[in-house]
Amino acid sequence: MLNTIHQLAETAIQQLKREDLNISTQMWKEKVERILASKQDWTEEELHQLFLQSAVEQISAEEPDWTYVAAQLYLNSLYDKASAVRNQANGYGHFFNLIQLLTEAGIYSSKLLESYSPEEISLLESEMCPERDQLFTYIGIITLNERYLAKTYEKQTVELPQERWMIIAMTLMMDEPSSKRMEYVKEAYWALSNLYMTVATPTLANAGKSYGQLSSCFIDTVEDSLRGIFDANTDAANLSKNGGGIGMYLGKIRSQGSSIKGFKGKSSGVIPWMKQLNNTAVSVDQLGQRQGAIAVYLDVWHKDIFSFLETRLNNGDERRRTHDLFTGVSVPDLFMEAVEAREDWHLFDPHEVRETMGFSLEDFFDEKRGEGTFRENYQACVNHPSLSRRRVPAIDIMKAIMISQLETGTPYMFYRDTVNRQNPNHHKGIIYASNLCTEIAQNMSATSVQEEIINDGQIITTKIPGDYVVCNLSSISLARAVSDGVLERLIPIQVRMLDNVIEKNDIPVKQAEVTNKKYRGIGLGTFGWQHLLALKKIGWETEEAVQYCDELYEQIAYLTIQSSMELAKEKGAYPVFTGSAWETGEYFNERQYDSDQWQQLKAEVKRNGMRNGYLMAVAPNSSTSLIAGSTASIDPIFRKEYMEEKRDYKIPVTAPDLNSATHWYYKQVFLIDQHWSIQQNSKRQRHIDQSISFNLYVKNDIKAKDLLALHMDAWISGLKTTYYVRSTSGSEIDDCESCHS
16 A cells, blocks of 8 residues: 555656656655554545645645645546546547537537537647646646536536637637638637636636626616616626626716605615615626626715715614625716815715706716816816705715725725726717726716517517627736747737637627627736746835836737737727727827837827727736636735635645745735835836726725825826725635636
């Protein structure tokens, strides 16, 4: 038995084919031997679990490479289980047989076999590299298997990692011209299987399947009508059922005490409708995996703002609490100026503003910092003698925001003037709010019912579709892609994959489908920023990090814009390109892209168009970055070594590529001066046409003036949004699963 254990140990380590594996096996073998001696008659499954668990327990900051040994042992078991279900020899079998098996079972879409011949599938099988499974860490392969690999309806493992990558590539390239399609599939597989990039959770889970859609998040603008409110709730339920996260702008809904059909004081305001949405989030889960996730946004000048800011607090009237919704505040420059100057702020009812003033205040923004149509119209409301309002110190609202943030992590901050000034499609609309994870910023408008008629016994409803925002996400693994020097090869195929998500998607809300094809918005993002800094031996709180952030994201922006332009030459520009900031050159001018290289690209964009109206967005990436073995998004790590908690077990995890050289560059997040993070993000935001899931990390005893200083710094530095305020006293905050890309 002991000889067998020693052989198993050596076999697993040899399988890894890693010259740089830095582990000591002696303690491991001794530990296994002691446990083996404690009882007789071990089953094969028990032996495997003993072997695996003892390897997992060796993972530590001192010997982090044990994660690869544990991953290989886990993979060996995965291969065995898949082989048994597929009735084949151990490991990867015939790819065509897998597709046929899962298609007949109703798990894969029949389109795979309809689109690809057996000969093509056989060729793609020969392109797969099972040895790339060895790139996974233990937490990475467990996360991929438990959440994303296709299983039978009895939850049996059947699809293996390289097959998932290939199925995604085949699905996204299915409609490409036959002369180039196979090359595009191979290139997409190369990008995914080398973990140079990840696709968003819905794409990762649903590509090739007979169910679910591929987009991550959606943003709706709720009309101020009973029909509009309930239709929005139904749309949110349908999207949630198919795996989408929802952002909802409630700023058009009349406030508490507003009039209804001329009867004053009858409206209950936004809170009761939030209760309805809260019930939807709880009762309609995402693909049967987790409860729905909905974020709601309100303007800081709305009369219901104080009640809105209390909806997630743990004290007060539970009838006015919505603990399962996430909140965000839409903030104009003028409010931040009033906070800074300790001036008063006026709260209005949007319905009364429309009725009295003849305009909607939320439809304006300041075109320049310090001047513009929002402040002009806000001041007109302030000056109007018959318009009711509530006058409060602006700092009191800011205090309520910060109290909620320290207790619940929310509200998110949405700096609406900055967002709209930098909106490349402001010729076609306005942006009121962001999504569940604050990285998406695209034109929005409400959908309305025009008429309902009875025709031959059928009820026909005609709707005027609004701009119902769709987020199509994927992200570059910076540490791996930059280190291997593949950005110029990676980004063109990544943009093509994202653009094809738009064509392959089946969205249950039709106005979202219309918007998706109108703007063809995508969100190419990144993760692994601290991982990359550690590999490059750059400290977080340094000018070098700030400067490198500026340079790297400018390169990514250039390649992304260039790729979308090249795609427009091939397939045509997005429908409303004419008049956009891309077409006029304003986009390049306001970012001071003055080099010859940029000026040439600007001219090419004007001549050829852009395939995508929105291009870049940095999402949270916490689960998919685990799969790729890197750090989440643009965030620092919480700890160099921690336990990832699953439902019934814990997994030790260490910072990626942790060793004596990188150890000093992994500074824990709550020890980092957040003003340095804001400086980095200010540089990054210049190159991102949408926004960034940017968290603020503070200690639980932070003083109010210090938290306020962070918010003021974020606004002054040109950040478009901030995500959670995470404090050391807060419980673990649940991220937007669907936005993990």
